Amino acid sequence: MRSFTYERATDAQAAVAAVSRTGAKFISGGTNLLDLMKLGIEHPSHLVDISRLPLREIEELPDGGLRIGAQAGNSDVAADTRVRTRYPVLSQALVSGASGQLRNKASTGGNLLQRTRCPYFYDPAAGCNKRNPGSGCSAIGGFNRIHAVLGASESCIATHPSDMAVAMTALEAEIELLDADGSVRRVAITDFYRLPGDTPHIETVLRPDEMITGVLLPPPLPGRQLYRKVRDRASYEFALVSVAAVVSTGQGTISEARVALGGVAHKPWRSLEAEAELAGRPATMATYRAAAEAAMRDAVGQGDNDFKIELARRTLCRTLAQAARSS
Ligand SMILES: Cc1cc2nc3c(=O)[nH]c(=O)nc-3n(C[C@H](O)[C@H](O)[C@H](O)COP(=O)(O)OP(=O)(O)OC[C@H]3O[C@@H](n4cnc5c(N)ncnc54)[C@H](O)[C@@H]3O)c2cc1C
Ligand code: SF4
Numbered sequence: 001m002r003s004f005t006y007e008r009a010t011d012a013q014a015a016v017a018a019v020s021r022t023g024a025k026f027i028s029g030g031t032n033l034l035d036l037m038k039l040g041i042e043h044p045s046h047l048v049d050i051s052r053l054p055l056r057e058i059e060e061l062p063d064g065g066l067r068i069g070a071q072a073g074n075s076d077v078a079a080d081t082r083v084r085t086r087y088p089v090l091s092q093a094l095v096s097g098a099s100g101q102l103r104n105k106a107s108t109g110g111n112l113l114q115r116t117r118c119p120y121f122y123d124p125a126a127g128c129n130k131r132n133p134g135s136g137c138s139a140i141g142g143f144n145r146i147h148a149v150l151g152a153s154e155s156c157i158a159t160h161p162s163d164m165a166v167a168m169t170a171l172e173a174e175i176e177l178l179d180a181d182g183s184v185r186r187v188a189i190t191d192f193y194r195l196p197g198d199t200p201h202i203e204t205v206l207r208p209d210e211m212i213t214g215v216l217l218p219p220p221l222p223g224r225q226l227y228r229k230v231r232d233r234a235s236y237e238f239a240l241v242s243v244a245a246v247v248s249t250g251q252g253t254i255s256e257a258r259v260a261l262g263g264v265a266h267k268p269w270r271s272l273e274a275e276a277e278l279a280g281r282p283a284t285m286a287t288y289r290a291a292a293e294a295a296m297r298d299a300v301g302q303g304d305n306d307f308k309i310e311l312a313r314r315t316l317c318r319t320l321a322q323a324a325r326s327s
Helices: 012-019 033-038 074-079 081-086 088-095 100-105 108-112 164-170 272-278 285-295 307-326
Strands: 005-008 024-027 046-049 058-060 066-069 174-179 184-188 210-217 224-230 241-250 253-262
Touching: 012 024, 012 046, 012 174, 012 210, 024 033, 058 081, 066 081, 074 081, 074 088, 074 100, 074 108, 081 088, 088 164, 088 224, 088 241, 108 164, 108 210, 164 224, 164 241, 164 253, 224 307, 241 307, 253 272, 253 285, 253 307, 272 285, 285 307
Parallel strands: 005 046, 024 046
Antiparallel strands: 058 066, 066 210, 174 184, 174 210, 224 241, 241 253
């Protein structure tokens, strides 16, 4: 590991000022960043520790939503009674991620900004446009079982690994960002992450002098929320495919639905196509199949990951059926 300097920030504005120094990075729980530093993938010259900032609170919003502070731990958010009762899809997604120990350390802001799990990204000897722009993509034509089937490019086929962000996408969360000049802006989570295009190393719209200070959840839709994660092991494993669904039904008809998929794209993938197939249609398997077809219509496999297309369809059908049955 290369040498670096370290400071612990005591207020958010000072933290943003400190990170605007060249080569500086925030560290929160460190569960992703420290691994990347040990491997020589990330090499900040200065670390600004934001783990003690007073941003751990989960607060009621006047509109009936919740604001989750960026430092709120993944375990604390998952266990919060308001999250469990009003946003169960978020609680389920969080509990399905990593291990208990990791969730105790991991923060909301850090989870949103964790890096891809593409094995070539973690191998300094491999060509990887995300790690080293212009060096190629070893996953294209290589081992690509865990890679993207939607929204990928010729430069990068990596997926975003966060479970939490998939649930937040179905909940239409907004990310709150603090700038070095003190201004705050909010970005819809669907606009926060970028598709790879020919600049896969630029993953979000976060500016270098900004910090995530919180996530705002709007009042939940009525109906049932479900998160289903399919993975190689029952626990302590990233998703091959996941589905976050919020489904509202009445008299055998789906009135409204929100659908987001994980493990299939460079970002948590909201499927407006699936949602359009569901709204106003009978709550039947034929409707769920049509939604799943619509969601995966533009999917392209890379060989090893071809199975994900059918896996995503089936996972979506099953999740929708279960959510609609109980809503
Ligand atoms: C073995 C293992 C298994 C895992 N399995 C899963 C899984 O199944 N599902 C899943 O979703 N995750 C999984 N994870 C990932 C884990 O959830 C993340 O490592 C964790 O959420 C990152 O949070 P952190 O606070 O530790 O971030 P850090 O490692 O501290 O930071 C991550 C990045 O975010 C930046 N950052 C942190 N906070 C802010 C902020 N407020 N504003 C701006 N930038 C910020 C840092 O600079 C850094 O670049 C796993 C991790 C491991 C090691
Ligand atoms: S898929 Fe993306 S992260 Fe993986 S090797 Fe290709 S460029 Fe790198």
